Amino acid sequence: MxxxxxxxxxxxxxxxxxxxxxxxxxxxxxxxxxxxxxxxxxxxxxxxxxxxxxxxxxxxxxxxxGPGRLWRPGTPPPAPIPADTPATDIRVAYARCSHLTQELQSQMDALAAHGIPREKIFAEKVSTRVRVRPKFEAALEACREIKAHAPHCRVILTVYEMKRLGRDSAELTALADHLTAHGIALEMLAGPLTGIYDPSGTGRVLFAFFAAMAETERENIREATLEGLNAAARKGNHGGRPPVITDDMLHTVLRRRANGESVEGIRPDLIIPTGKRKGQHPSLASIYRALAEHNKRQAYPKAVEQAHADFAMLQAST
Structure with missing residues (x-):
């Protein structure tokens, strides 16, 4: 020794x-x-x-x-591994992307090319802002179970890059400490900390630094997104689905109803110009809903004007 x-x-x-x-x-x-x-x-x-x-x-x-293993009173320490016996590495992988429209296949391919079996790759599509990530918890549980049953093996949690784990510096640092306490190594295939993370000395400082950088990157993305939404709103584009009944269609319905035509008779001549139902006829419910909203907008100024008149009469009478 x-x-x-x-x-x-x-x-x-x-x-x-x-x-x-x-x-x-x-x-x-x-x-x-x-x-x-x-x-x-x-x-x-x-x-x-x-x-x-x-x-x-x-x-x-x-x-x-036995750090990281379940404590039992009176359990003797494990026999030391002979120096000439190399420890076996067992890898469990985790892949994640934030949105349903993003793809996970590139991460899956990179992890599989690293020698990790598909059945040991836990993948999900969930934002880092969501605190409960079922597949991530399952990956951690798999690592702990392997370490408990094979204490002499080195268990490694592998991810493609650090931000797949999260973008909150405090959360990332706490995760690194949790893995260290359970004797689980952390490996990243890409990014500034490529390789197996060393929790001691310089490695700990670098991990905390790049975790803070990941959090800063997330905040920059959020601010840029909000600025883009505000700029679009100033131009009149508020996002969301395009309306089924446009102003031109509503004008046509109002004009033809004033001439005595029914909504059922007007509907076949209306064509939805944009969206998933482009080229189709709007439903009767959509037309009646647009008419109700139009009547509400027309009635509001009159109601305000009538309220002011009633208030003026009340003051005059007193």
């Missing part, structure tokens, strides 16, 4: 002499997460009780305590 490992175990022994004020474990046990697994690091309120460790930012849990 190398000298750094001896120091780490010695630190862990000293830390575990004290109870943890956060997760309430008794002396002699490692810290635990809310899910009941061994935490990847000791809680701050515990390792700061050791004077020579009080100024550390974090104290990692040694591998012989």
């Amino acid at each position: 190398s000298k750094p490992e001896i120091t780490a175990v010695s630190d862990a022994d000293e830390i575990e002499r004290h109870p943890c004020p956060r997760c309430l474990v008794e002396p002699g046990s490692p810290c635990r997460s809310r899910s009941g697994t061994v935490a990847g690091t000791y809680h701050t309120g515990r390792f700061t009780k050791v004077p020579r460790l009080a100024k550390l930012l974090r104290a990692p849990t040694p591998t012989d305590r």
Whole structure:
């Protein structure tokens, strides 16, 4: 065993002499997460009780305590893997796009070309603003189950690029910590952090930096979209489906009804100019709805004028 490992175990022994004020474990046990697994690091309120460790930012849990696995009292530490036995990598992939009109096939092809079987690729079309992502949760659960049944293997969650996981820096950082605590590596095939993410040292700083960049990119996209919508609204384009009954069609209906024709007789001469029903005749319900809205618009000024007249009469009488 190398000298750094001896120091780490010695630190862990000293830390575990004290109870943890956060997760309430008794002396002699490692810290635990809310899910009941061994935490990847000791809680701050515990390792700061050791004077020579009080100024550390974090104290990692040694591998012989089984970080990321379900804690059981009295469970002996696993036997160490021989140095000449390479660890097997098991990959689980996640693919995502935001809109139903976008395609996932390019991500699926890239993940499959990386050697990941199709049955281990979890894909969905959902926005990052949606907090509940069923396929993403299923991918995390698959990683945890594989790690629990094969603790000596390296489990890797693979995505095409960082923004497939999300665009919120706090959420991305919390996800990285969650994966680290469960002994799961994170791999990205494209983007600024291509390769397997290293949660320690410089890798942690870079991940936080690019997570913040992803959040900034999302806000820029949102602001540009709102500016485009406002510019279109100033030009009279408010989006949405085009009206079935246009002003010209309504004018025709009003003119011909004034000449005594019925709506049923007018309908065959009306043609919808745009939209999915382009070239078809509007329904009677659409015509009557347009007439009702027209009558409402015509009646409103008269009602306001009548209300002002009634108010003037009331003041005159008093």
